[in-house]
Amino acid sequence: MTSPSYNALPPEVETPSADLPKSDMIMGIDLGTTYSCVAIVEDDFPKVIPSRKGQRTTPSIVALDDKGRLLIGEEAKKQLLINPTNTIYGAKRFIGRHFYSDEVGALSRYFSYTVVPIGDMAVGAQVGDRIFSLPQVSAMILNELRKNVCEYLKKNISQAVVSVPAYYTENQREAVREAGRIAGIDVIRIINEPTAAALAYGLNKDYERKILVYDLGGGTFDASVLELFENVFKVLATGGDTFLGGVDFDERAVQYILSEYERAEGQILQCDSVITQRLKDAAERAKIELSSKSSAQIDLPYITIAQGKFKDFRAELSQEDFNAMTEDLVDRTIEVCVEVLDAAGMQPEDVESVILVGGQTRMPLVVDKVSRFFAKQPTKGVHPDEVVACGAALMAHSLVSQSSVRLIDVLPMSIGGRQPNGGFKTFFPANCSLPAEHEIGVATVHDGQQAIEVFLYQGESDQALENEFLGAFVVTGFPKSPKGQVRLAVNMSLDQESILEVTARTLSTGQPMHVQMVANAPAVAENLDLEPLEPVLAPVQAPVQAPVRPASPAAEKRRYSGLRGFIRRISE
Numbered sequence: 001m002t003s004p005s006y007n008a009l010p011p012e013v014e015t016p017s018a019d020l021p022k023s024d025m026i027m028g029i030d031l032g033t034t035y036s037c038v039a040i041v042e043d044d045f046p047k048v049i050p051s052r053k054g055q056r057t058t059p060s061i062v063a064l065d066d067k068g069r070l071l072i073g074e075e076a077k078k079q080l081l082i083n084p085t086n087t088i089y090g091a092k093r094f095i096g097r098h099f100y101s102d103e104v105g106a107l108s109r110y111f112s113y114t115v116v117p118i119g120d121m122a123v124g125a126q127v128g129d130r131i132f133s134l135p136q137v138s139a140m141i142l143n144e145l146r147k148n149v150c151e152y153l154k155k156n157i158s159q160a161v162v163s164v165p166a167y168y169t170e171n172q173r174e175a176v177r178e179a180g181r182i183a184g185i186d187v188i189r190i191i192n193e194p195t196a197a198a199l200a201y202g203l204n205k206d207y208e209r210k211i212l213v214y215d216l217g218g219g220t221f222d223a224s225v226l227e228l229f230e231n232v233f234k235v236l237a238t239g240g241d242t243f244l245g246g247v248d249f250d251e252r253a254v255q256y257i258l259s260e261y262e263r264a265e266g267q268i269l270q271c272d273s274v275i276t277q278r279l280k281d282a283a284e285r286a287k288i289e290l291s292s293k294s295s296a297q298i299d300l301p302y303i304t305i306a307q308g309k310f311k312d313f314r315a316e317l318s319q320e321d322f323n324a325m326t327e328d329l330v331d332r333t334i335e336v337c338v339e340v341l342d343a344a345g346m347q348p349e350d351v352e353s354v355i356l357v358g359g360q361t362r363m364p365l366v367v368d369k370v371s372r373f374f375a376k377q378p379t380k381g382v383h384p385d386e387v388v389a390c391g392a393a394l395m396a397h398s399l400v401s402q403s404s405v406r407l408i409d410v411l412p413m414s415i416g417g418r419q420p421n422g423g424f425k426t427f428f429p430a431n432c433s434l435p436a437e438h439e440i441g442v443a444t445v446h447d448g449q450q451a452i453e454v455f456l457y458q459g460e461s462d463q464a465l466e467n468e469f470l471g472a473f474v475v476t477g478f479p480k481s482p483k484g485q486v487r488l489a490v491n492m493s494l495d496q497e498s499i500l501e502v503t504a505r506t507l508s509t510g511q512p513m514h515v516q517m518v519a520n521a522p523a524v525a526e527n528l529d530l531e532p533l534e535p536v537l538a539p540v541q542a543p544v545q546a547p548v549r550p551a552s553p554a555a556e557k558r559r560y561s562g563l564r565g566f567i568r569r570i571s572e
């Protein structure tokens with residue numbers, strides 16, 4: 001196995017020429033599950049920058065060919081069918097997750113390449129004799145998109161606004177920032193995909209309305225309700241299903257092929273990774289065809305060998321049958337819409353426009369069910385594959401031009417701390433508006449205790465360990481005293497991008513304490529030669545919403561000069 005560096009681009013990856021003059025533009029990047037897209041704003045309009053070969057989107061795929069050469073994007077996609085185990089796709093679904101999490105266990109079944117742990121928790125993708133970290137894989141895609149823009153502008157562009165799904169946890173967002181660093185791209189801002197879509201739909205249009213962004217992509221679904229007024233884009237609620245997307249529709253067609261094969265041949269089709277990939281590919285092609293035709297022909301010549309003879313598979317699938325096979329999947333998206341509307345205190349008829357995002361929304365059944373549920377046709381004129389990149393580019397442009405766009409997002413999943421009994425104490429509830437602030441009171445629980453450690457998690461379980469571990473902060477600087485005598489107010493604030501800042505002070509005198517942020521709390525406790533101690537958590541006050549600050553490019557820059565980890569600024 002080659003000795004790896006997980007936080008740099010592989011040496012053979014070509015980066016934009018350093019001789020190019022520097023551009024002060026900021027590109028907008030939609031780092032997608034299946035395809036990625038990049039746009040810039042020219043003459044106040046977003047423009048998608050195609051690849052050298054004229055493709056407006058780039059497959060989010062990295063592969064090693066049989067000679068060990070590294071392939072990225074279009075080239076990598078070409079070999080997916082013949083060399084699936086050496087082709088990394090769907091990295092967006094793994095990035096920033098813990099290797100031993102249930103999600104990674106469940107996701108691994110979808111992919112033909114091998115997923116391995118890197119260090120304690122990170123996920124790595126193994127192809128041939130090489131292992132890449134997920135941020136590295138995403139960095140290669142980002143670099144590919146950047147090269148397209150550099151070539152188009154004949155300038156070196158190195159700043160980007162990158163979109164992520166609204167439901168991404170803080171760890172996932174940080175992993176995307178890490179991908180930017182690896183690619184040498186300064187990620188000025190992370191923007192939620194539905195917010196980007198809303199920007200592309202409504203920026204500078206004087207809209208005053210409530211809209212719903214329905215995003216059904218390759219692997220995931222999310223729905224967000226936004227309120228638009230005077231170039232303010234306020235997310236009212238967001239929700240989704242991270243295990244519902246185009247691949248689930250493909251899987252139904254794969255099951256159909258397998259059952260038809262068994263019916264015709266009287267035996268089941270034995271699948272290796274190449275046959276499985278061919279089935280998935282045929283299923284997806286039939287699905288896409290059925291979005292514009294009433295039936296699709298599925299042809300799989302030489303699909304297997306039986307009694308020394310090649311076997312072909314051929315079948316017809318009608319749109320009607322495919323709709324019946326997948327109706328429950330579309331119904332699940334509608335259930336999510338109901339939940340999201342409920343969280344926003346709205347009824348379907350309160351939604352004035354519905355915006356469809358993601359390739360799977362081209363399925364007529366999706367359009368039909370969405371139209372019926374909302375009693376209106378979805379908005380035409382936004383391109384489901386490009387709208388997010390265009391919105392990210394518009395956001396980027398507004399940062400450069402310091403225009404008055406304001407994004408008010410919500411936290412997709414609750415953030416809280418672990419209590420001494422293992423319970424989860426919510427500090428910031430899901431769907432609270434960002435920025436937000438919360439203060440807790442903590443006290444020492446041991447005589448002579450010199451540090452108070454707060455372990456942070458994100459999720460909705462009332463058991464901390466069932467949620468995702470984010471990191472911790474350790475408060476020190478108070479004198480040794482009998483237990484309970486040190487009483488501190490710990491103030492936590494989440495900014496627009498949900499980056500946490502923590503300050504602490506004594507409740508009696510207001511004297512500031514030292515706060516250290518750590519990604520791995522027990523390790524720090526070891527370094528400090530401390531028992532990991534847990535505080536008594538008692539809210540001092542309910543979460544309060546901080547006033548919305550318009551972000552200036554300078555403030556954005558400062559934010560990114562801090563610590564690694566989602567918790568990046570330390571305050572004393």
Ligand code: AMP
Pocket residue numbers: 032033034035216217218219245246247284287288289291357358359360361362363384385
């Ligand atoms: P995205 O993540 O937005 O790129 O969406 C990719 C998903 O959209 C994949 O599952 C594709 O199979 C699916 N898709 C693309 N085009 C169509 C189409 N015309 N009809 C149905 N699904 C499609």
